[in-house]
Amino acid sequence: MKIIGLIGGISWVSTADYYKLINEGVNEKLGGLNFSECLIYSFNYADIKKNNEANDWDSTFSMLLKGCEFLKQGGAKAIVLCANTMHLIADRLQEAIDLPVIHIAAVTAAEIEKQGLKKVGLLGTKFTMELDFFKDKLIAKGIEVIIPISEDDKDFIHTTIFEELGRGLVTDATKKRYLEISNQLIQQGAEGIILGCTEIPLVIQPEDLSVPIFDTALLHSKAAVDFQLS
Structure with a gap:
């Protein structure tokens, strides 16, 4: 080994x-x-x-x-x-x-490609959502990536990752908001949702959404x- x-x-x-x-x-x-x-x-x-x-x-x-x-x-x-x-x-x-x-994005991109999806939503810190280091690995495989449009939504995700999820704290209100944001991306055509922060599985589970989720930590x-x- x-x-x-x-x-x-x-x-x-x-x-x-x-x-x-x-x-x-x-x-x-x-x-x-x-x-x-x-x-x-x-x-x-x-x-x-x-x-x-x-x-x-x-x-x-x-x-x-x-x-x-x-x-x-x-x-x-x-x-x-x-x-x-x-x-x-x-x-x-x-x-x-x-x-x-x-590389976490490379293995995630490989799994999305394996499932044949062409458009996915990405949730994570503002660094992960807005910069290219993660998205580039997906784009290289012909996968379109969308992120929340609203600055309030991006700020909410970023803040709760650090102030709540990164401390092991989970609330019903935070989970509800994450699901609302995810469903907005699905309405925009996302065929899957990338949990692009290793703590997001605390609030989003496979049964919560109508499309596949990609648990990057897993x-x-x-x-x-x-x-x-x-």
Whole structure:
């Protein structure tokens, strides 16, 4: 089994999900007492958030590079960034660390292509929704991506990711609003909805919508398991 390195703490909630999903995935394939051989470097989310809000991605890059180097020294053969937004610097990290960084958008795009969908809605932080690093992986496969039109809706998603979901907090009101936004995208022609933040599965489950959802944390974890056992 190849050792993988997880960059976590962004947030701890989704990092715990990754650890659970990856271990379950390895055990499902190998059985017995076989589980994932992995390392985790977990950051203080407040430090990352402060950098990002200041648009200081260089500082975030330096922090994550330090974590990646720690994991590489520990024997990791690939890096898993346990957050969608951090993939803004994934290619840069991969080049600097000289290890594969399993890209969350690439594995999501592959699954959407496999299902034959041509137009999907994307929910996530404003970085993920508005910048190109995630959408480009989908567009390259001929998949159209739409995001909420309303600035209020985008602000709501962005804020609740950090202030609620990233702290493990879930309310009925927040879930209702997420579903309303998702259904607006479906009315605009979305054939599926990408949960483009690893905490959004806290409020959107497959049975909640009339179209397929793409749980990026789940898809990313499966790709990590495939790498470990390749």
